[in-house]
Amino acid sequence: MNTKTSLPSAHAELTYDVIVLGSGAAGFAAAVTASCRGLKVLLVEKTEAFGGTSAISGGAVWLHDTDQARAAGHCLPAEQMRRYLKEVIGSGYNPQLIDAFIEHGREALRYLETQSELKYSLRPLSPDYYPDLPGGTQTGRALEIDEYDGRHLGEHFKDLKRPPDGMLLFGGMMVNRVDIQHFLSFKRSPKSLWHCLKLIGRYAVDRLNHPRGTRLTVGNALIARLATTALAKGVDLWLQATPEALIVEQGSVKGVQISRRGTTHSVLARGGVVLAMGGFAAGAQAAEQRPSTDSEHWSMSPPANVGDGQRLAASVNAAIGDNLSANFFWAPVSVLHKSDGSVERFPHLVTDRAKPGVIAVNRAGRRFVNESNSYHCFVEAMFANGGANAP
Known part of the structure; x- marks a missing residue:
């Protein structure tokens, strides 16, 4: 190009x-x-x-x-x-x-x-x-x-990028950090139960006129x-x-x-x-620059992020940052292969990976990382351990 x-x-x-x-x-x-x-x-x-x-x-x-x-x-x-x-x-x-x-x-x-x-x-x-x-x-x-009411966008709401299904409840309802805690506690807390019922009620009304919930978070x-x-x-x-x-x-x-x-x-x-274009995390360049290339590169970055901005900048000799500790911001990602042949990716950030009782092990069943580390450090430990699948 x-x-x-x-x-x-x-x-x-x-x-x-x-x-x-x-x-x-x-x-x-x-x-x-x-x-x-x-x-x-x-x-x-x-x-x-x-x-x-x-x-x-x-x-x-x-x-x-x-x-x-x-x-x-x-x-x-x-x-x-x-x-x-x-x-x-x-x-x-x-x-x-x-x-x-x-x-x-x-x-x-x-x-x-x-x-x-x-x-x-x-x-x-x-x-x-x-x-x-x-x-x-x-x-x-x-x-x-x-949080924000997506209805303020009017006709443009339909053009707002939809989060992956794994980040939504009931096929289209967004939740934030506080909501998740209420859903985990609704069986033992009347306050949490009421919070969840209000969210579900709002979502049910939204679905009468919208393809997903209009209560937007994160x-x-x-x-x-x-x-x-x-x-x-x-x-x-x-x-x-x-x-x-x-x-x-x-x-x-x-x-x-x-x-x-x-x-x-x-x-x-x-x-x-x-x-202000996306980076290059979804492209071949990112896959090739990983510390470990013996496994497939799964990124939460949208598929369109293949480095267009860098190529345009390079065409006019723009300065590119160097001497960085890392050129990537890592996160562990799970992959779900659906019955229709599609693939969904889900990032393990804060809702599960670092919770008490979670133990991260490699294929040999050996613990290899402090699970409460940041997701960036977590993946660095995966690479140091052969992608966390080394025997």
Whole structure:
């Protein structure tokens, strides 16, 4: 695929102030910010549904000194965050980037919460992924997205990426961390029983008019909240539109060549092009770069994430990060082969893997990891143990 082309501005069919490629949280955050500042924005998504990986994620954010943390009395010093990140990142630690993240994270979140439907709450107890490292904490940094009514999206609700069936109850009902605890306790707690009955009742009503429940949680709620604002602000959303190449004039990116419904459009951007596309976790490149390649590569990343953003960036010699501790964010995934021949993937994140009584063993029946480790560390231990299936 050609990823760079030169095209005179006079040949452009459309012109926007900003073109955003990718409809995940990063893409919608950029689109919302630009549209709130009065700019004309085009948001491009190559699949038939918007939301990307973010729509099936936990939807949480991890930031220093947010308004939510301050309100709860968690006023952690910035130096504690720096120390923690130095320990985790190691040789790839970039002081300039880290300082920007620490100093402006609260500002960025506050802007989006003020200008859009976005709303986060502090997670009462959420240890850092490496809580035993210097600077680690038990709470104060992780925020979880508030649930959202998908009906606010109107006709666009049908285009929101649906989570995998394994993440839904009764064929289409979303639940969050609190809901799961209530469902586990409904037989012995009247309060939990009532909570569950209300959720089921709402879901039953939803199914009269919708293909799934409209009470959205986790990543679906995150995307729906941002999308509601973006669409209300006049952002144009193109689905099933593939960015083929960047339009370059005199060394500067001026727009994007986009294939949509069998037609190629040359779209210019007065202000710039934002590459917020999915990574490459679902492509051959990721499979080949794993520490262990003797087993099949199963990723929760959507199939469309095959590295388009990296290829476009490389076409204009964009800088690529290096000296990182890891180029991947690992999670253990189970695979269900259905009777119709389809395959469903399910990530073991926090609802089962790290619970008391769970013991992870390899094929020989030997325990090989601390089950309460973060899912990233868990998979690193799997690789160190031959994919956790070595005898």
